[in-house]
Amino acid sequence: MSRYFPVGARRLFPRSPLVTDAGERGDDQHFHPGQTLEGVAPVLGLYYRAVSGRNAALLADGGEGDPERYPDTHTTIRLPARVARFVHGADNFDWYKAALTHRAAHYAAGTFDFSFAAEAAHFARLRPQLDAAGMGRSSDLEAFFTLFALRELAIEVFTVIEALRVDQWAKQRYPGLAQKYALVQKNALGERADYLATRSPRDALAEILVQASLGADVPPLVPALLHDPVRAILALCRKVAAAGARVEDSAEATLRAYSLIARMPNLAADYGPASPVELEPPAADGPWPLEWPEPERNRLEGEEVLHARFDPVAYRDQLGSRIARYRTAGPLDQQAIYRFTHADGTQPARSADASPAAQPAAAPPPEPLAHDHHDHFPGDQSVHETGELHSHERFSFIHPEWDHVENRYRRAWCRVRESRLESAASARFFDETLRAYGSLVPGIRRSLERIAEAGLRRIHRLPYGEEIDLDAAIASRVDTRAGLAPDDNVYVARQPQARDVTLALLVDISSSTAEHVAPEADEAMRAALAKVHGKSYRTILDLEREALVLLMAALERVGDTYGIYCFSGSGREDVKFQALKDMDERFSDTVAARFDRLRPLHTTRMGAAIRHAVRKLRGRESRTKLLVLLSDGRPFDLDYGQQYGEGAELEYALHDTRQALLEAREARIKPFVLTVDPQGNDYLRAMCDGLDYEVLEDVAQLPARLVSLVQGLAA
Amino acid sequence: MPEQPIAAEAYRVREEPFYLQVGDEAALFEAAFRERIPVLLKGPTGCGKTRFVEFMTWKSALSLVTISCHEDLTATDLVGRYLLSAQGTEWQDGPLTRAVRSGGICYLDEVVEARKDTIVIIHSLTDHRRLLPLEKRGEVLQAHPDFFLVVSYNPGYQSTLKDLKHSTRQRFVSIEFAYPAADLEQRILERETGVEPGLAERLAQLGAEVRRLDQQNLLEGPSTRLLVHAARLVAQGVAPRRACEVAVVQAMTDDAVLAAGVRQVVDAIFR
Numbered sequence: 001m002s003r004y005f006p007v008g009a010r011r012l013f014p015r016s017p018l019v020t021d022a023g024e025r026g027d028d029q030h031f032h033p034g035q036t037l038e039g040v041a042p043v044l045g046l047y048y049r050a051v052s053g054r055n056a057a058l059l060a061d062g063g064e065g066d067p068e069r070y071p072d073t074h075t076t077i078r079l080p081a082r083v084a085r086f087v088h089g090a091d092n093f094d095w096y097k098a099a100l101t102h103r104a105a106h107y108a109a110g111t112f113d114f115s116f117a118a119e120a121a122h123f124a125r126l127r128p129q130l131d132a133a134g135m136g137r138s139s140d141l142e143a144f145f146t147l148f149a150l151r152e153l154a155i156e157v158f159t160v161i162e163a164l165r166v167d168q169w170a171k172q173r174y175p176g177l178a179q180k181y182a183l184v185q186k187n188a189l190g191e192r193a194d195y196l197a198t199r200s201p202r203d204a205l206a207e208i209l210v211q212a213s214l215g216a217d218v219p220p221l222v223p224a225l226l227h228d229p230v231r232a233i234l235a236l237c238r239k240v241a242a243a244g245a246r247v248e249d250s251a252e253a254t255l256r257a258y259s260l261i262a263r264m265p266n267l268a269a270d271y272g273p274a275s276p277v278e279l280e281p282p283a284a285d286g287p288w289p290l291e292w293p294e295p296e297r298n299r300l301e302g303e304e305v306l307h308a309r310f311d312p313v314a315y316r317d318q319l320g321s322r323i324a325r326y327r328t329a330g331p332l333d334q335q336a337i338y339r340f341t342h343a344d345g346t347q348p349a350r351s352a353d354a355s356p357a358a359q360p361a362a363a364p365p366p367e368p369l370a371h372d373h374h375d376h377f378p379g380d381q382s383v384h385e386t387g388e389l390h391s392h393e394r395f396s397f398i399h400p401e402w403d404h405v406e407n408r409y410r411r412a413w414c415r416v417r418e419s420r421l422e423s424a425a426s427a428r429f430f431d432e433t434l435r436a437y438g439s440l441v442p443g444i445r446r447s448l449e450r451i452a453e454a455g456l457r458r459i460h461r462l463p464y465g466e467e468i469d470l471d472a473a474i475a476s477r478v479d480t481r482a483g484l485a486p487d488d489n490v491y492v493a494r495q496p497q498a499r500d501v502t503l504a505l506l507v508d509i510s511s512s513t514a515e516h517v518a519p520e521a522d523e524a525m526r527a528a529l530a531k532v533h534g535k536s537y538r539t540i541l542d543l544e545r546e547a548l549v550l551l552m553a554a555l556e557r558v559g560d561t562y563g564i565y566c567f568s569g570s571g572r573e574d575v576k577f578q579a580l581k582d583m584d585e586r587f588s589d590t591v592a593a594r595f596d597r598l599r600p601l602h603t604t605r606m607g608a609a610i611r612h613a614v615r616k617l618r619g620r621e622s623r624t625k626l627l628v629l630l631s632d633g634r635p636f637d638l639d640y641g642q643q644y645g646e647g648a649e650l651e652y653a654l655h656d657t658r659q660a661l662l663e664a665r666e667a668r669i670k671p672f673v674l675t676v677d678p679q680g681n682d683y684l685r686a687m688c689d690g691l692d693y694e695v696l697e698d699v700a701q702l703p704a705r706l707v708s709l710v711q712g713l714a715a
Numbered sequence: 716m717p718e719q720p721i722a723a724e725a726y727r728v729r730e731e732p733f734y735l736q737v738g739d740e741a742a743l744f745e746a747a748f749r750e751r752i753p754v755l756l757k758g759p760t761g762c763g764k765t766r767f768v769e770f771m772t773w774k775s776a777l778s779l780v781t782i783s784c785h786e787d788l789t790a791t792d793l794v795g796r797y798l799l800s801a802q803g804t805e806w807q808d809g810p811l812t813r814a815v816r817s818g819g820i821c822y823l824d825e826v827v828e829a830r831k832d833t834i835v836i837i838h839s840l841t842d843h844r845r846l847l848p849l850e851k852r853g854e855v856l857q858a859h860p861d862f863f864l865v866v867s868y869n870p871g872y873q874s875t876l877k878d879l880k881h882s883t884r885q886r887f888v889s890i891e892f893a894y895p896a897a898d899l900e901q902r903i904l905e906r907e908t909g910v911e912p913g914l915a916e917r918l919a920q921l922g923a924e925v926r927r928l929d930q931q932n933l934l935e936g937p938s939t940r941l942l943v944h945a946a947r948l949v950a951q952g953v954a955p956r957r958a959c960e961v962a963v964v965q966a967m968t969d970d971a972v973l974a975a976g977v978r979q980v981v982d983a984i985f986r
Contacts, residue, residue, distance in 0.1 A: 046973065466790075468804070
């Protein structure tokens with residue numbers, strides 16, 4: 001029967017009897033579906049932030065079958081994906097709310113601010129004075145647990161007692177929640193009704209401590225051996241629950257409760273008939289052990305015998321790694337959230353699966369590759385001269401290309417195949433990204449809206465204004481003299497113009513975007529990312545996708561017309577131009593689900609993609625048209641300028657891209673190139689001379705920069 | 716008998732406004748006034764900037780001209796304009812010109828809301844020259860010895876595009892205002908509305924907690940003014956949750972999710 005749960009590995013939330021019953025009938029999904037974390041996270045995330053003053057990602061735990069259940073950290077909170085403990089839906093919502101209040105109260109009521117020097121409010125000091133820093137411990141709390149021979153038991157006891165304290169604190173500070181909180185606690189107690197039976201004395205005392213911390217008010221039924229310790233435990237709990245108790249009180253109570261529990265024998269489960277504990281007279285305070293740190297125990301008995309079983313309470317958290325020092329909460333800026341990598345200037349790690357063609361500086365392939373359709377090229381100059389293409393298909397468009405050697409356009413040189421990206425079955429990536437960073441969207445939206453009214457126009461013949469409109473005033477005078485009714489509208493004013501922006505975003509998805517970004521240092525953050533991306537690393541394309549999701553969510557709110565197009569190519573006859581969202585398309589789940597199908601593909605032929613985007617923008621009637629080109633590498637395709645020999649394609653590609661950007665400008669479209677190639681500076685300078693461009697030093701800045709860029713351009 | 720309308724430049728604060736000092740702001744203001752160095756008040760909306768100006772006006776017994784700036788405010792609106800009359804055109808002074816002529820405190824509220832080209836006309840008023848050029852009349856107006864310029868702005872929500880020019884901001888002494896600490900805010904609420912201390916404390920708690928949401932620009936935190944409104948409604952018999960809903964939640968945001976989040980805090984604090 002001895003089930004033992006190591007610290008940190010939480011036992012799974014026991015299901016309520018109600019749900020178990022339904023499950024046996026095989027329809028626990030339909031009996032009462034309860035409340036999902038997904039449904040409550042946006043609202044309760046805000047609530048948690050207000051109450052705790054901290055930012056944290058609310059993530060679903062892996063469910064009961066997950067072998068790796070993470071304890072909470074300072075930045076991530078794990079909650080069950082679905083709660084169906086109560087028949088009434090609102091109660092399930094309140095369960096989440098109580099769970100988050102409990103977690104927030106750890107911060108607001110100072111669990112992690114424990115200090116050796118501070119005195120407890122209701123207890124005499126048993127703790128020695130310790131210097132955490134001198135002991136090489138990062139926090140007083142961590143040093144505190146070195147006092148105990150059975151450190152893990154001490155952490156369990158402290159966790160329960162501190163949970164009691166913060167629950168009481170929360171109920172007092174949030175009177176509107178007290179009743180709901182009590183309901184949640186009652187539910188937790190109800191699940192533990194038969195937990196006392198067949199336990200060893202030590203486990204039974206531990207369970208009584210947990211039940212007391214949940215506000216159990218019925219005297220427990222236990223054998224006579226336990227009566228005195230139980231009275232002592234209950235007395236400790238009353239003190240910790242009293243108003244004004246601090247984390248130091250919990251620590252003092254932990255020293256005492258730990259001694260009581262550790263003193264109990266742990267073997268026999270059957271130790272006499274059970275009888276109700278007499279609560280009067282209350283237990284005397286002490287005597288308590290005075291020797292701290294505790295002398296090492298004889299461990300011959302084995303760990304299992306020394307430990308006590310604490311079954312977790314579902315709505316409460318584990319302290320996990322948080323007993324070590326944490327950084328105090330400060331305003332979390334956008335950059336800090338976005339910066340998942342260290343900006344140490346090192347090259348991003350190359351992924352093993354990046355194809356050789358993806359390496360920007362690599363020499364061209366010695367032989368035409370399988371997907372290069374131009375095996376007739378070498379040695380046959382005349383074919384190039386007349387190699388014009390024709391379009392016979394729908395959604396296939398022919399564009400010219402600039403040949404800088406001959407200083408002329410090559411007519412009908414590239415075929416762009418336009419398509420819409422396929423949608424995945426669900427918009428998982430979009431939703432996960434928004435759930436993880438969604439709180440940024442209002443900020444982004446607001447910054448976009450601020451520039452909504454840019455520019456002023458002089459408006460004549462107004463009834464009020466800054467200056468007199470001379471023409472109108474003269475006309476009015478003339479009318480008066482002529483005996484006609486004069487016009488009152490004789491002023492001029494400057495008025496702001498309405499926002500009128502169309503944005504086309506071109507995203508490079510060539511295979512070099514499969515390169516990995518330097519991994520995130522914080523383990524919790526890695527776990528959060530794993531949730532979003534389904535893997536433990538991120539590629540440049542992942543960053544691009546994250547940036548696009550946030551920008552898209554913000555643009556939807558602002559209401560600008562925008563299109564997002566991904567391009568790649570394998571030769572001039574086959575430039576892929578895939579719409580993630582077309583300008584005419586309305587945002588929908590189908591669009592959102594396309595993010596999951598975005599994969600690195602082939603190479604880059606920028607010129608054709610830019611010309612095609614310009615063609616699409618030309619048809620729009622906005623006052624401001626923006627073309628943002630997002631690229632990781634060079635404008636490099638297999639057969640770009642191949643006729644001029646090996647090594648010529650880079651030069652050729654640069655000139656063609658530059659020419660395409662200039663064409664955009666002639667069409668009154670503002671182009672902007674944003675690249676994340678750390679070596680991009682050199683070629684960009686030549687390519688974008690006189691045009692707007694920017695090189696990101698650190699790929700991780702991409703989401704933040706992209707957003708601010710769109711603001712700046714539309715201004 | 717109906718009251719006579721008061722000319723803009725003749726308005727005085729007759730009764731002492733309630734203002735709870737947070738730091739040395741009153742002493743600083745008085746020192747700056749004696750030296751005639753213009754004052755810039757920075758701080759979020761509803762934290763007491765305007766109340767402070769009223770309080771200082773009352774203390775100094777000067778007149779107060781308040782001009783609320785907005786993005787359509789033009790230099791003409793401030794300085795004055797020619798109007799058409801039966802005989803031709805007629806010059807009419809703007810509020811700034813009237814204050815410059817008659818002396819007293821001139822308060823430009825939310826100054827960055829005005830366009831940059833509007834604001835530069837105060838440059839010559841705010842340095843040693845103390846002159847206001849009336850361009851359209853070809854005149855220069857010397858400021859009254861008691862003329863004192865105070866401007867306010869909220870650095871939080873204005874866009875960077877609307878930031879003050881450095882050449883403007885460096886003409887002022889800047890006094891920064893923040894929301895009062897919870898215990899001060901509680902006193903303000905009690906004093907301002909007469910509600911019982913328990914309610915004032917809870918409202919101050921609500922203010923402090925919801926303001927944590929503005930760190931990321933989610934919303935402009937609830938101002939002391941909003942809390943005062945909620946307290947007044949409660950004093951009139953409205954249930955606390957309902958009062959907070961209409962006076963705080965709905966006043967802060969139209970975003971349904973944000974409102975729901977704030978409402979959760981309200982529901983937790985009030986029964």
